[in-house]
Amino acid sequence: MAEARDKSKAVETASPRDQAVRKLQEKGVLNMDGQPMPRRKFLINLALAWATFAAAAGGAITALSAFLIPRVDFTKVETFKIGPPSNFPPKTVNEDYKAKGKFWVINDGQKIIAISVVCTHLGCTPNWMETERKFKCPCHGSGFTMVGKNFEGPAPTWLRRYEVSLADDGQIVVNKGRLFYEEKGEFVDPRSYIAV
Ligand code: FES
Numbered sequence: 001m002a003e004a005r006d007k008s009k010a011v012e013t014a015s016p017r018d019q020a021v022r023k024l025q026e027k028g029v030l031n032m033d034g035q036p037m038p039r040r041k042f043l044i045n046l047a048l049a050w051a052t053f054a055a056a057a058g059g060a061i062t063a064l065s066a067f068l069i070p071r072v073d074f075t076k077v078e079t080f081k082i083g084p085p086s087n088f089p090p091k092t093v094n095e096d097y098k099a100k101g102k103f104w105v106i107n108d109g110q111k112i113i114a115i116s117v118v119c120t121h122l123g124c125t126p127n128w129m130e131t132e133r134k135f136k137c138p139c140h141g142s143g144f145t146m147v148g149k150n151f152e153g154p155a156p157t158w159l160r161r162y163e164v165s166l167a168d169d170g171q172i173v174v175n176k177g178r179l180f181y182e183e184k185g186e187f188v189d190p191r192s193y194i195a196v
Helices: 002-013 016-027 039-068
Strands: 079-081 092-094 103-107 111-116 127-129 134-136 150-152 161-166 172-180
Touching: 103 172, 111 172
Parallel strands: none
Antiparallel strands: 079 172, 092 103, 103 111, 111 161, 127 134, 161 172
């Protein structure tokens, strides 16, 4: 403590020249004897200091970009070939793709549709209740009809639908890269269903 006080007192009482020398020594321009550093050594020290700074800045930028840019490959859109329309009899809910594709396939007697399993309240997965003929969300009790219409509980909208089409081989293709929203009037879009 006393030593530090003496040191700062010594700095305060040093002549302006001595203070300037001390600063240049701290910057590496002068050596400890107060002599100019050899030019090559000075340049090497400068280059090393710059390289250290650049490496630290580069690392920080890399870490920041990894944090800011989501690691999602938007070129990979999931599609499912789920068989011909005859696999889905009228008035049935098919749950074969609930786990692996996150959708149900429904034939309401007029259309085949692929409904997203994500509840439009807060994103839980509802269950199909065969005896009650409705979807029921276990989280806050929202209920949806067989075609996904919200009719009880807090869910504000219908369940979403995925794009469906018929491939050349007659199989239905569900495209998870395209969602249809009832509140935007998109359920009339022919890409959101297959007429039966
Ligand atoms: S998440 Fe489905 S009712 Fe809340």
